[in-house]
Amino acid sequence: MRGFMRFSIFSCAFAALKPALADDNQQLYDMPLDELVNVEISSASRFKQKSSEAPSAVEVLTAKDIASFGWRTLADALNAIRGLYVRNDRNYSYLGARGFMRPGDYNSRILIMVDGRRMNDAVYDSGFIGEEFMLDMNLIERIEYLPGSGSSVYGANALLGVINVITKQGKDFNGGKLYAEGGSQGMFRVRGTYGKQFDNGLDVLLNASQYSSDGASSLYFPQFSSIDGGFSRDMDHEQSSRVFTQATFRDFTFHGGFVDRYKQDPTASSGSIFNDKDNYYDDRSAYMDLDYNSQVADNLNLELRGFQHWYNYYGITPYYATVGGQSNVRVLNYDSANARWWGGEFKLTGTQFQSHKWATGVDFQYDAQQQLLNYDVNPYQVYASSTRQGTRLGIYAQDEYRVLENLILNTGARLDQNHMIPDWQLNPRIGLIWEAMPALTAKLLYSSAFRAPNVFERDYNVLGYAPNPNNRQELIKSYEAVLEWRPGNGVRVLSTLFLNNLDKLLIQDQNPASPTYLMFINAGKYNARGFEFSAEKQWDSGRMFKLSWTHTNTQAAGTGQNGWAPASPNNMVKLHYVEPLFDDLFRLGVEEIFIDQQLTLAGNLLPAYHLMNLNLALSKPFHGLKAGLTMYNALDQHYLVAASGDQSLDALTMDGRTLRLRLEYGF
Template sequence: MRELSISAILLACCASVAARETAPEDLTNLSIEQLQNLEIISASRLGQKASQAPSSVSILTASDIRTFGWRTLADALNSMRGLFTSNDRNYSYVGVRGFIQPGDYNSRVLFMIDGQRMNENIFDSANIGQEFMLDMDLVERIEFIPGSGSTIYGANAFLGLINVITKKGKAVNGAQLAGEVASFDTYKGRVSYGKQFDNGADVLVSASHYDTGGVENLYFPAFDAPDTNNGIAHNMDAERSDRLFGRMQFEEFTLSGGFVDRYKRVPTAAYGSIFNDPRSHTYDRQFFTNLKYEKALSAKTTVMAKGFYQGYDYMAEDPYNNLGNYIYHDQSSGRWWGGEAQLTTSVFDRHRLLFGLEYQYDQTQRQFGYVTQPYQIYQDSDLSGHRVELYAQDDIQVLDNLVFSAGLRLDQTHMLKRLQLNPRLGLIWNPLDSTTFKLLYSSTFRAPHAWNLDYNNYYYGLNPTLREEQIKSYEAIVEWHSHGGLKILTSLFYNDISQLLQANPNTYLLDNVGRYHAYGAEWEAEKRWDSGRMFKASYTYSLFTDEARQGIWAYGSPQNIFKLHYAEPLFDNFVKLGIENIYIGDRKAFQSGKADAYNLVNLNLSSDRLLHGLDVSFGVYNLFDSHYEMLVNSDRYDLLHMNGREFRLKLQLTY
């Protein structure tokens, strides 16, 4: 396959090149003070300290990932303040501060790997389960920036931005072999090599395979009848995925690339397909290559330029018997390429300026659907076009302890007929070294994606004009930290969302009829000790109202989210215990009733002191065996019960 060959060549290049560069230290264990001073590139593209960034930043480190045993990006995101995840036994979805939409495929959050956009160009989807591009063992840290701090990135940073920073080869420092066994006949293997050479070159390459049989028997009450196996989907939860990733730094250049493909059998009889039919499955493939050049022209000015080529393929087979037994084949294929140029400078006194230009060419956005018996095409469309974005920002040092941040972004996309102009404003005041106040405002948009544009034509043979979704965000933040390692954050936020794309209740056509308000508050306290002990607690309250339906409580939105994380070294630091507690409040169901609140408790034990170079961890997930409920938007049912207690044993050898 052409894409696989591209990735293989890239990985080989990464492994063979040696050059000069001094790579920064890996961030495996940071104190509160270090986290406060860590440069958060995602917050404004300027590399600001977390305490000075115009946003309420959340950070997870490689040490956190290891301590709590998060298996996927979805696991890690579910632990972060203000975020919650859902799963429909095919894909995982992330909600932000009470907002989640059925079938959204994460299109209203911008996902990045090392600053490179990962949302594909058909559904604008971003994968966070086993179909995500990276193994969690390759992640250095995860940055989450809520919407009011991320709108300089434009489209898809509608609710926020998630940037996954990869490890450098120096952090691996050798060859690594890792293996996992887990519940439900789950196995995973990974081989990686990373090194910083004496002349400064830094290289990381990795490949892995994941395979699970899934839950053998899944019970669906809506299908409890003799002709549908009494509601039991047997051997319908299997999943497998393969990944390749490579990264190499060479002086001012960084070359990276990745490839992932994933197969998932779908047990839910989605879209009215035949229940308990093993032919029902989805297949996803994604790849990217990226070359970035970054150079300091002087002590005050830096330039960055990059180019990329990316692709995404989706295929689903759904069996039906309403007009005879047949299979509907649903296929999508996207290819896009582009680049970015950026200049940052502080040559003017008390100003820190940023100017940037982004370009993306959607080479193809192909959607194709057909049946074979008899052969009939139901969907055949292909789009292409240009996206151009200009952005600028000025951080003005009004006083020694007061910064005014002003940003502006102009977007032109072939998915819309008119230009989009959106500002971001922030006031950051540090009256004390330990205390920061932030007032933030921003607006941004989300353009209809290729499937949105084809939806009405596919179902109704019509092509009405769809407009952009809009959001205006307001937030007030107070951050305080002590010299003893305690950090406290409080936040009040309000989001005004309008022109959201939804089915019009009068015409059933997709239309810009959605209008929502979100009122909320967040609180988080975190303390880290030099010994490795860690305590973090967060609470998010959000009242998310559907203004198009007389201000009722919005479907799928939890009003209360509470999270608690505690880590403790045991037996003279021989073993580290990580305890995670996640409480998600009641959520209103799409048809009637609600999904009950649930409390999820996970435990993880990890040790790297059994043998030199050997890292062992043992995780127990859903300790109290709760079959908690997730919401789905289906004609037959709207609640899915999740798995009970699960176990995982992981071994990693570095040499």
Template structure:
């Protein structure tokens, strides 16, 4: 409660936006609450009408806080927390973030298009994400299940990155960064709204970093526990889209290489060469038709690809390579009917053919193959969503989807939400829904020949049932307070365990798990530009035997603020704290981290400057490790700096 009191009493201010004719007007709280979001229902609707708890991070905040990737921005959302193993970023939602889970229970969308790969089901959100956060106009996070409209993966939350259009740029922007870990980044964005029918946007980005020198006491007998020059990372990303009338063509390519300093999977510590490569590609053609006779058609066709390569330096100079390759094509069709007053009906069909789902594991020298598998699959889903405006105060949203995976029986996912708008200042929501996720190819078929992991062809889909009550209340001019109570019951949860019979890791279905909690959040904006939001979450988690889930903090606290300072500069920051978490052995201590960012207004001919200081107090903190590591917990970054310069061309 102290955090909420601090939120209500803080006197903070927000930054000015681009000071030219093409800039976007700063949103007041009233404007923000009227922002139309698409991720909850697959069509635009006001936040208050969404059949879920939705958090929107607008462009003002994305720029003022200089978030470095999607994961960092999402970590400021109520009930959400972040873990990192120095390779990937993992998003925990409402007490659920199993170490080693590749965000397979989070759905990632860009402009409404699915971005989870077909092999591991992973939503990549850190530097490994296929898109840069600089290219994002708005982030929408939907808490809770959304399988009723999206199918698999939308169990604990859905992320939709609304990408910039050419009209948001009207020219070009060049960005150059330098920072801790000898990091350097160069980015270019260009775009233009040609006329009402044509708009184009294009972006490139390249990043390279040496990384940090890191100390691991578990390896104190090797180089005194230090891994030096082994934390490097580089990536290259490209994105473009072209709108012509009601059509939109989008394309995205990315490649990220990360060197691993912490010796996962029994690799040799302080041995150069252990690294991973993740590559994404997506090509999409979509159509968003006009309303005709109270009907609107929407459809898209797409093709995607994902490639993974991991080189692992084992003891005795043995070089092991792990590869994954997925190709897929698909499409979806939606018909929105509004012939009846106060009624909106959406009918949809979606299908995807996973033409390649290949996994290989082999030693390079001496040559030896342990795994060479390819198990293509296909899915289809049909769904319906029915929204009724029962009166000026009552709104009912019903959704139902049936999905069929080629290897499993069909699964039906319902969702229902009853929304009561008591007044312009109070909205109450009661929501219940089911979601599912079928085992992915990695969980079912990966077997490295009896070294660390074996396959389990008998895995069953996991399912979740969620119940939530939420309230949103306006407080004075420009203020709001929200509360949410939820319960998630999961059965047949897929978890990786150690088989005592042979000592190998294997994915199995657990009987049941549960998370429940309460979330409080508050926000206020002032006409002069002041902005602050805060949240406090209390969550409980338990497995079938009553034990607490791993990497599941009981308390989460957030404070996010921005305030103009002298001469057009803006100070922004976020403080995030969480309580202790259970690790594989014992518990990992809780922590609090403060980030601060100072941003200038655009200066004629000189551009805009941003200085970011992350983990200002240089706190030493850890995240629980998965069974892939010798360490029980992995150290996170200390104080980091980044200086960024942006010039409009």
């Protein structure tokens, strides 16, 4: 180990000595044309399969949008997208899509990826979007959202959609950046970034950050008015630490990331003691992958990837128990999940057949450890201890066939094996894409997807839950029609019509008389239908205007709460406006999000709310310095959201107006 250390210090010094050769690039520009045709290229060309080529009404957000609106987390950015909505229960952030969200469920029905790598963990199959997400916002080049069930290429858990976050490269930073951010609720973030592309083509990126926020200093919960007057004080603390590295050399890309987030729970979930400082959660995720992406022949692209992930969660829940005949003894309960998984991906993309563009591949994942553990610390008592391992395998093929000059038929299928269920799953997708007129494209799409029960739904065995070895996969069938009009001049108008049928949904049986009481059973049935309409215009000056409206009607059955589904607003209207000021020295971003009334789990009606965020940012660095100021919830609305299933409250009040100031120095 010691020898390794010495080597690493030596190599570090060596790298630092390497001179920067930016002037070489300028020499290239002065080279005569006849010499230019003989210059050898250092890296082979890239022929990357773009996820937007999948048949879907894709929505893309860019680094520019992130800077224009001052989004703090991936959750903020996703909340800006047509059809998506985010709910925060002061523990985690949850994503709803097209009128579907089950309060209490994790983000296991949306696939979250970073540069095409699946980020959903191997215990809850959940994808993080808040401070617990892998990336800092400064690293994001693009966020692609593909609505609808996307299992055919992307794999399991893509029931409601796929979110692929594409990172920047070292050359996008071209040097170092130091960043500091501070704001209301004792919030601060510091960050250091270094990115560079060397003249041999090696591109490196290193980013590290630390975030901390005291959160709301005092939160009032009428349900707990008998304890401390119902006030939870200094219980909303959040902290996160992140490290991310990326290196690209020729056809190889390495990613490595680590995130640790700590969050106090002011809501006294899972029957814990109200206003007790020791009530918190900690989530740690880490991964690394090595990707080889090469054009192996003229019309053939090969992608190979190997990966390894870790996930560790633990939560401390203080509660009153009766110990040795003595009642009301404060006991700490320790709840945790430990997971480790690794695997590989193989993908071929080809265009050698006229009018066809095909892709085929194999994904393999070995869940090496899927452990759930729950015990009381003192007196020591174990409630749940289970561990599993097993394989997940997916084989897929997709073809984009240009039937006519203006007509594309996109077909695909995916066959999945998952160690949690006995049967292989076959899911097809089919899409017709028709360029009806030069600026008008129409799409008709059908697809299906599945989700196997996760180990939490299979094995978890503490008070309030029962394991169920017999639960099976959930299914979704989604139908969609899309009409997109791009008449030019930066105008884009889009409308969609969709129908999502979710069947055999895993829900917890709440009927005490039932033999499956407290187990997760395949009993839910959801039907979500609706339409979306969005219009946007981008001006050359940098001005931007975008308006979207999503209308849904989601009906639930078999869940104990039949009819209009909880946490499903019928209407969502989102407005985004960017205005360049003082000759584009500053940019003003206005974000206004309207979320219609919705039901809680207990069937109470929560009022509709408006969320308006204002951001003012220096659009170009001033002596290397960039700055931005954002006012979140400018209208100071103390709006309510539905609480999750394990919270004894029914609704939660969200934060009012907050401010954040950010400064970045580049060198």
